[in-house]
Amino acid sequence: GNSVTQMEGPVTLSEEAFLTINCTYTATGYPSLFWYVQYPGEGLQLLLKATKADDKGSNKGFEATYRKETTSFHLEKGSVQVSDSAVYFCALSAPGGTSYGKLTFGQGTILTVHP
Amino acid sequence: DADVTQTPRNRITKTGKRIMLECSQTKGHDRMYWYRQDPGLGLRLIYYSFDVKDINKGEISDGYSVSRQAQAKFSLSLESAIPNQTALYFCATSAGVLATNEKLFFGSGTQLSVL
Numbered sequence: 001g002n003s004v005t006q007m008e009g010p011v012t013l014s015e016e017a018f019l020t021i022n023c024t025y026t027a028t029g030y031p032s033l034f035w036y037v038q039y040p041g042e043g044l045q046l047l048l049k050a051t052k053a054d055d056k057g058s059n060k061g062f063e064a065t066y067r068k069e070t071t072s073f074h075l076e077k078g079s080v081q082v083s084d085s086a087v088y089f090c091a092l093s094a095p096g097g098t099s100y101g102k103l104t105f106g107q108g109t110i111l112t113v114h115p
Numbered sequence: 116d117a118d119v120t121q122t123p124r125n126r127i128t129k130t131g132k133r134i135m136l137e138c139s140q141t142k143g144h145d146r147m148y149w150y151r152q153d154p155g156l157g158l159r160l161i162y163y164s165f166d167v168k169d170i171n172k173g174e175i176s177d178g179y180s181v182s183r184q185a186q187a188k189f190s191l192s193l194e195s196a197i198p199n200q201t202a203l204y205f206c207a208t209s210a211g212v213l214a215t216n217e218k219l220f221f222g223s224g225t226q227l228s229v230l
Contacts, residue, residue, distance in 0.1 A: 004157075034218070043119070043205055043221030044158070089157060102148075102173070103219060107157040 002027045002104045004090050010110035013080055021075040021109045023064075023090035031092040033057075033066055033073040034103070038087040047075075047088070080113045087111070118142045121206050121222035128196050129230050136191045136225050138206030146209045147189040148219070149173075149181060151202040158205065164189055196229040203227075 007022040025031065032051040036044040048057030053068035062077045073090060090106040119140045128134050138147065145166045150158040150173075160173030162181040170181060178200060182190045193200055203226050207219040 006157075036219075041223070043207075043223050044219070045221065046218040049218070102160060102163060103158075105150075105157040105159075107155055108152075 002031070002092060002094050004092055004104055004106035006088075006090050006106035006109050009108075010112060012112045012114065015082055015113055015115050016079045017113075019075070019077040019080045019084075019111070021088055021090075021111070023073045023075065023106060025071050025073065025090070025092050027071075027092055027094050027104075029094060030068075031094045033064070034091040034093070035062070035064055035073070035075050036089045036091060036105075038089065038108075040086070044089060080111075082113045082115055085111055085113045119206060119208055119220050119222040121204075121225050123225060124223065125226045125228075127228045127230065130197055132196050132229075134193045134196055134227070136193075136204055136206075136227070138189045138191070138222060140187050140189075140206075140208045140220075142208055142210070142220060143186070144208040144210045144220070145186065146211070147183070148207045148209075149179075149189070149191045150205045150207065151175070151200075152205060152224070153202050161191065161204075193227075193229075196227075198229045201227060201229050 003026045034049045035047040037047045038044045048059040050057040050066035056065045064075045087108045089108045091103045122137045148163040149161040164183045180192045203224050206222045209217045211217045
């Protein structure tokens with residue numbers, strides 16, 4: 001079946017530090033890949049996505065590149081801010097079979113950014 | 116007003132009680148989903164509905180049931196609550212197939228505690 005594995009957290013950084021959150025996946029076919037973010041007390045919201053190999057998703061200074069050869073979709077940001085403190089979820093949507101039209105989520109990574 | 120509204124926001128109940136969590140949406144989306152979030156496990160799909168006449172089990176449907184009363188309303192019931200159903204529950208909607216250009220829109224969640 002499909003699965004998503006994220007790096008263990010929590011991650012604690014100082015403001016302006018570089019961020020990487022690793023995400024690898026297992027899926028049949030060619031899934032679409034997503035990063036969702038959950039700010040304290042809120043539901044998840046889409047941060048960025050990529051729908052085919054070598055695509056780069058980007059939003060709010062965050063980037064992730066769909067790497068089919070390494071089955072990865074690592075999230076990066078060059079300079080984090082305190083306001084980036086949140087839980088980040090990697091997810092995939094498989095193109096067919098019983099998983100069609102649904103998202104499979106990773107376990108989430110808590111990011112805390114200190115001033 | 117929120118596009119996806121969940122009620123209640125918090126609920127404490129006792130083992131064996133029946134409880135209903137409600138979700139309504141104003142986005143006009145056909146597809147609705149119920150997820151639960153547990154620390155370290157990410158989000159897991161309980162049930163989903165692609166239209167009013169279509170209800171499907173997710174990966175962890177045991178102990179839960181749902182009702183799609185209208186396009187805008189999707190309720191989750193715990194027939195006889197047990198402590199390991201203590202979790203944060205999210206309702207979500209989407210306009211179409213997530214593997215394409217669609218995304219999930221989440222409510223703010225219901226924190227359920229079963230004593």
